[in-house]
Amino acid sequence: xxxxxxxxxxxxxxxxxxxxxxxxxxxxxxxxxxxxxxxxxxxxxxxxxxxxxxxxxxxxxxxxxxxxxxxxxxxxxxxxxxxxxxxxxxxxxxxxxxxxxxxxxxxxxxxxxxxxxxxxxxxxxxxxxxxxxxxxxxxxxxxxxxxxxxxxxxxxxxxxxxxxxxxxxxxxxxxxxxxxxxxxxxxxxxxxxxxxxxxxxxxxxxxxxxxxxxxxxxxxxxxxxxxxxxxxxxxxxxxxxxxxxxxxxxxxxxxxxxxxxxxxxxxxxxxxxxxxxxxxxxxxxxxxxxxxxxxxxxxxxxxxxxxxxxxxxxxxxxxxxxxxxxxxxxxxxxxxxxxxxxxxxxxxxxxxxxx
Amino acid sequence: xxxxxxxxxxxxxxxxxxxxxxxxxxxxxxxxxxxxxxxxxxxxxxxxxxxxxxxxxxxxxxxxxxxxxxxxxxxxxxxxxxxxxxxxxxxxxxxxxxxxxxxxxxxxxxxxxxxxxxxxxxxxxxxxxxxxxxxxxxxxxxxxxxxxxxxxxxxxxxxxxxxxxxxxxxxxxxxxxxxxxxxxxxxxxxxxxxxxxxxxxxxxxxxxxxxxxxxxxxxxxxxxxxxxxxxxxxxxxxxxxxxxxxxxxxxxxxxxxxxxxxxxxxxxxxxxxxxxxxxxxxxxxxxxxxxxxxxxxxxxxxxxxxxxxxxxxxxxxxxxxxxxxxxxxxxxxxxxxxxxxxxxxxxxxxxxxxx
Numbered sequence: 001x002x003x004x005x006x007x008x009x010x011x012x013x014x015x016x017x018x019x020x021x022x023x024x025x026x027x028x029x030x031x032x033x034x035x036x037x038x039x040x041x042x043x044x045x046x047x048x049x050x051x052x053x054x055x056x057x058x059x060x061x062x063x064x065x066x067x068x069x070x071x072x073x074x075x076x077x078x079x080x081x082x083x084x085x086x087x088x089x090x091x092x093x094x095x096x097x098x099x100x101x102x103x104x105x106x107x108x109x110x111x112x113x114x115x116x117x118x119x120x121x122x123x124x125x126x127x128x129x130x131x132x133x134x135x136x137x138x139x140x141x142x143x144x145x146x147x148x149x150x151x152x153x154x155x156x157x158x159x160x161x162x163x164x165x166x167x168x169x170x171x172x173x174x175x176x177x178x179x180x181x182x183x184x185x186x187x188x189x190x191x192x193x194x195x196x197x198x199x200x201x202x203x204x205x206x207x208x209x210x211x212x213x214x215x216x217x218x219x220x221x222x223x224x225x226x227x228x229x230x231x232x233x234x235x236x237x238x239x240x241x242x243x244x245x246x247x248x249x250x251x252x253x254x255x256x257x258x259x260x261x262x263x264x265x266x267x268x269x270x271x272x273x274x275x276x277x278x279x280x281x282x283x284x285x286x287x288x289x290x291x292x293x294x295x296x297x298x299x300x301x302x303x304x305x306x307x308x309x310x311x312x313x314x315x316x317x318x319x320x321x322x323x324x325x326x327x328x329x330x331x332x333x334x335x336x337x338x339x340x341x342x343x344x345x346x347x348x349x350x351x352x353x354x355x
Numbered sequence: 356x357x358x359x360x361x362x363x364x365x366x367x368x369x370x371x372x373x374x375x376x377x378x379x380x381x382x383x384x385x386x387x388x389x390x391x392x393x394x395x396x397x398x399x400x401x402x403x404x405x406x407x408x409x410x411x412x413x414x415x416x417x418x419x420x421x422x423x424x425x426x427x428x429x430x431x432x433x434x435x436x437x438x439x440x441x442x443x444x445x446x447x448x449x450x451x452x453x454x455x456x457x458x459x460x461x462x463x464x465x466x467x468x469x470x471x472x473x474x475x476x477x478x479x480x481x482x483x484x485x486x487x488x489x490x491x492x493x494x495x496x497x498x499x500x501x502x503x504x505x506x507x508x509x510x511x512x513x514x515x516x517x518x519x520x521x522x523x524x525x526x527x528x529x530x531x532x533x534x535x536x537x538x539x540x541x542x543x544x545x546x547x548x549x550x551x552x553x554x555x556x557x558x559x560x561x562x563x564x565x566x567x568x569x570x571x572x573x574x575x576x577x578x579x580x581x582x583x584x585x586x587x588x589x590x591x592x593x594x595x596x597x598x599x600x601x602x603x604x605x606x607x608x609x610x611x612x613x614x615x616x617x618x619x620x621x622x623x624x625x626x627x628x629x630x631x632x633x634x635x636x637x638x639x640x641x642x643x644x645x646x647x648x649x650x651x652x653x654x655x656x657x658x659x660x661x662x663x664x665x666x667x668x669x670x671x672x673x674x675x676x677x678x679x680x681x682x683x684x685x686x687x688x689x690x691x692x693x694x695x696x697x698x699x700x701x702x703x704x705x706x707x708x709x710x
Contacts, residue, residue: 022691027709088468113443122694158703336377339477348513354382
């Protein structure tokens with residue numbers, strides 16, 4: 001068969017396209033749903049996936065470390081869908097006017113291996129991280145907690161505040177950052193959201209009267225944002241800034257006094273606050289609390305500590321959520337990323353006919 | 356600072372965009388360079404990266420296996436750039452009119468973690484796989500080899516033929532496939548490329564007089580495409596179809612008689628033909644042949660066998676090549692996949708202002 005030389009290549013079929021959500025479309029999607037609704041929804045999707053934890057293919061993320069930071073791939077699958085996220089962490093980026101964390105993610109079908117959805121995940125990661133913290137706090141924080149100390153007022157802080165408000169009713173925020181300009185920014189961004197906002201000059205001041213303490217700082221070093229004598233009985237600590245080897249926020253004496261809850265122990269022992277502790281330091285897996293297999297908070301003197309590092313299943317939940325939303329809210333473009341010849345064995349012929 | 360509600364979000368900066376090469380643009384790029392030139396160029400880029408093998412961060416690919424196939428992530432880095440490929444392998448797809456293998460890849464900067472280039476890699480993988488085989492054959496095949504047996508005439512076969520011609524001067528092809536329609540397709544596609552083409556009815560007929568034997572079949576099973584008594588002294592076997600656990604093409608007696616050359620032993624021992632052999636079965640790493648550390652072919656009776664499974668560094672070379680080509684041949688689109696607020700700590704503010 002020799003096609004006449006004037007024949008043009010056939011237009012790609014629908015199979016050749018995947019849905020792509022740009023940053024612009026993600027922002028439209030968020031506003032069309034509403035930030036608070038989306039945080040609540042995400043928190044429910046994540047909780048649902050934690051409930052079926054054992055169905056997932058789990059692996060610690062695949063990290064490529066360098067002097068300046070880390071690039072990671074975070075894959076998981078529930079046997080039906082496969083998802084992964086690309087994410088970097090470069091604390092020094094901020095000083096160069098760049099994001100510390102950028103991310104994108106993909107959802108694919110397990111039965112064919114064909115990608116279905118590609119999406120920006122810088123915003124989506126900020127939302128899912130906050131939704132995870134809030135979901136965890138709904139299980140572990142003291143009942144009726146309304147005041148949160150927010151230590152570290154960077155890119156993640158407002159999302160944390162909004163999620164703790166939307167999911168758990170936190171209404172007072174006590175903010176501290178080593179750079180007061182960051183606190184000013186967070187106060188400005190949250191001023192119209194109905195919070196009581198208290199800008200604090202020291203971490204000690206920030207945690208006064210707080211039932212929830214969130215630490216979310218970004219330096220790649222063993223830091224001690226909270227020391228042992230600062231933390232009183234009964235609080236819930238949401239420690240989410242320590243998320244790679246060599247980066248922690250809490251003094252280890254706090255860990256020793258607390259009941260520590262984690263996402264996926266093999267990853268958290270490498271990346272979380274507990275990297276400071278022996279390999280057999282006891283931790284509880286959050287999915288077991290959520291399914292009722294293991295108790296969470298058992299008394300009001302107990303310090304509960306969520307050593308959150310971010311796990312692939314949370315990204316999977318977020319990708320699932322976006323895919324489900326796109327059915328009704330078509331904020332996506334079509335991306336021609338899959339070669340789809342009419343005859344799957346005729347890739348070379350497809351290329352030739354495109355000449 | 357409260358912006359008036361009529362303020363629109365500022366346009367994204369250049370940092371917010373990465374270059375995206377669609378399937379359509381990849382085909383334009385290939386034709387603008389020329390298939391043969393591109394195969395030669397890729398073969399040189401791959402050889403250059405094999406020469407600096409020790410600079411790379413290497414890890415076996417991260418595979419998620421299911422009943423139907425496998426989805427894999429293949430990351431690597433040379434300390435300056437980071438690359439990864441997403442690729443699936445679903446042999447049953449072909450029967451459903453889908454590609455067995457689809458792929459896309461990404462190149463990012465190690466110093467900032469920012470992605471730079473996203474590209475289709477179904478076509479690019481076909482090209483780089485063929486370029487790798489040809490580069491390896493240039494080191495191992497008998498001098499002056501002009502005849503290749505091509506067993507398995509699927510999507511990869513024409514690319515193999517073109518690369519062996521462009522890099523090594525192979526001019527006679529003896530083709531065999533269990534499905535003669537696949538052979539007909541390959542003959543049709545290659546008929547205007549200047550080869551002497553011989554369609555064969557059996558594998559035995561195909562390998563008559565061939566100095567290079569390429570096996571590239573796709574079934575996910577332990578198959579015996581070649582048995583020991585079929586293979587004569589002095590040939591180079593380019594075995595590239597066995598590329599996941601449970602999928603091999605050669606009888607193990609052939610392996611025992613051959614000198615086996617591999618890309619990255621920890622991956623090949625899991626996925627390659629040598630998964631049939633003991634863990635200490637001796638193999639030679641190709642990069643050592645290329646740098647001259649270890650001899651390749653030492654005599655004309657020797658059977659050399661390239662147990663090729665495809666390694667992340669070859670994709671990295673291909674990504675580097677595409678990036679370099681895009682400087683002069685701008686076949687790409689800009690993709691708004693990175694959230695880039697003016698103040699990197701003000702992601703939430705960026706989202707609010709987009710409302």
